[in-house]
Amino acid sequence: MKKTATLIITLVLSVSAVSAVEIAPYYSYNLTQGASVSPEGNMGFLLNLSNDIGTIVRPMDDHSFIGFYSVRYQGPGLKRQEGRRFRERYMNHIFAGRHHWNIGDMTLKSQLSVLLERRRSGTNETWQGGLYNFNRYGGTTSLERELYGVDSVFSLGYHFVQFPNYTDLLAEIRQGADAEDTAGTQNHHSIRMAYSGALDLYSFGLAFNPLFYTRQRVAVDDVQDDGTFYSSTKQRDLIVDASGSRVFFLSDSAIVSPEIELRYKTSNQNYQHFEHATSTTAVEYFDGFFNYIEPSLSSPLSVRLGDGWTYFFNPSLSFRQYLNRVPRDSSGEFLDGKKQYRLLGVHSTGFRKQTGESSSTTLFFTYQHQTSNMEFERYAPYNYAGFSFGLRFQMEY
Amino acid sequence: MNMKIKAVLLIFTGAMFFGAASAAADVPSWLVPAALRFASNPDDFFYNLHLDNVDYTPSRMDDTVSVRTNFLGTTVPLTWMNLNAKVKVLNDRSLTDWSPQVDISAAYGRIIMLDIMPALMDDDDDDAPEPSMNNYSIGLTLKKPVSPETSLFAGFHHSVVTLNVQLPGDDEVDISDDVSLDEIVVSRRDNVLVTGISNKTGEDRRISAYMGYGFNYNKVFSRIVWQRRRLEMGFNIYPEGLLVVHPFLGWQWRF
DSSP: OHHHHHHHHHHHHHHHHHHTSEEEEEEEEEEEEEEEEOTTOOEEEEEEEEEEEEEEEEEETTEEEEEEEEEEEEEOOSBOOOGGGOOOEEEEEEEEEEEEEEETTEEEEEEEEEEEEEEEOSTTOOSTTOTTOEEEEEEEEEEEEEETTEEEEEEEEEEEEEOTTOOOHHHHHHHOOOHHHHTTTTOEEEEEEEEEEEETTEEEEEEEEEEEEEEEEEEOSSOOTTSSSEEEEEEEEEEEEEEEEEOEEOSSSEEEOOEEEEEEEEESOOEEEESSTTOOOEEEEETTTTOEEEEEEEOOEEEEEETTEEEEEEEEEEEEEESSOOOBOTTSOBOTTOOOEEEEEEEEEEEEEEOSSSEEEEEEEEEEEEEESOOOOSSSOSSEEEEEEEEEEEEEO | OOHHHHHHHHHHHHHHTTTOOOOTTSOOTTHHHHHHHHHHSHHHHHHHHHHHHOOOSOOOTTOSEEEEEEEETTHHHHOEEEEEEEEEEEOTTSSSTTOOEEEEEEEEEEEHHHHHHHHHHOOSSSOOOEEEEEEEEEEEEEEEEOSSSEEEEEEEEEEEEEEEEEOOGGGOEESSSSOEEOEEEEEEEEEEEEEEEEEEEETTEEEEEEEEEETTTTEEEEEEEEEOSSEEEEEEEOTTSSBSEEEEEEEEEEO
16 A cells, blocks of 8 residues: 555656656658669669657756657669569668766767668568668767867767678588578677867867677688688777868858768778689688778758758769779789779759758759779679669658 | 459459459560569558558547548549548647647448459359458557647557458369368458658648558558648558559548
């Protein structure tokens, strides 16, 4: 009885408290339907659907809580493409809970999140059985405060990324391993340490993202005791990102904000090249095969035209230079003495019309091109140009 | 398989092509692969048509009851008559400032052609196959106005579609010595979570969008609808469906 009375009093107090709580919902709906045209003139459809819903609850002046759920789908649209015309599609669900705590002139933000991504990379895969399905669990905490006049954010995050269905089919063939041996080789721990700052019209950032694989071993040049080319050392990657941008107000209605970014990736993973995909004969070994440096540049421009219309133009270029990867000629032979590179450009332009308080429609056109000294294109194109266009409808509050 | 069973299956397949596949002699090149895709997942196709008939948007603030029927895409040309009713059981802010509007909604439909076909085909010498269909949806929708023009809503619904063709005893198809086919069943039931937004664009005019997720089949779908006082039009998106985009026209009565 005493417990029941306590419970009722607690509930009444909670309800009373809730009535004084500030609550603000958030919602965003996004539908993009478009088509892409390859250099050969083949047309493919694309469809993006996303739906975000969240609530901000502020029970006290210094504390606020945010609950967030998002579901996204990306795949071919207009007509379903199965069989030999199958195109990869994926959907993901993100659940996040965030806490903001104002401590004097600082804000401490903490977030826990779960991401469940389901991928169908082949027509024979079900959503639950996708080879590249993954789950990501973890959290991030960040501290915001002004430091020497700069609005600064320090953040630290940890996530565990798990691929429940992944198995290395080629390793199974080459080494006679069973699925148990090669399962989970993509699972990894990810730590992210970042700093970002903003001063007037400038902003900049630096981030370190080491990855620690739980089962993936490093390939080596010599056959090991177990008869494989894998040592007992586990794979470790490090990705470093540095960026800087500035906002320019060209007029009352035009803004351009160029950004430069530099990414460096290094990994202790190496590459042992086999005669062909299912061969057990190793023919060439490359140390540091996955290491690269990649500067990129973008300069989004936005012009308000009045009556709810906005014009935008987003050019972007990125140049990836592999540090120790040798390109191949069209027959697959390695071109010794050269290092592989690729230049990728993605340039979008279009018009956006605000059609209501919370709805807008965007007509976009994107031109994408890539050039590389990698000429072996039996499995993937390295030199191409194509474009896509479509309509995006958005409602948000 | 006798002609009557073929006729039943033709109606099923005809549903897929909105009545276009009527002449078996002049089969267009796209028909065969489309029919095979339909055959591999017929329940998904009928379930999508069922979702065309279901309205997950909440009732408007001034309405207590609203009844809607979808006529393009299902009633026409499939004779799939349908009604969707929404009853507002709780007004917005009726308990606290943040208590939402609560609707109970339900939908039901019948394919008239399936109901009358046995009678049309029955003769004294031969019993006709007996097709039947059951489809309904029931659920709860919460709506919260966040500005004079904009409302957010979320709902949880249970949907069922079942098609059943009972073959007469003398029409059973022998699969083996011990096994025979005497019934064709196409069935799907799912629990659906829907979230969406509704924006008033003028007097008695609205635009609404929502996205739904079905838990049992990892199914994503979406609708964008322009609503007038009575008429509404829009399209549904089924990314994994046989037909990805389903345009529709609906009519509603509001009380």
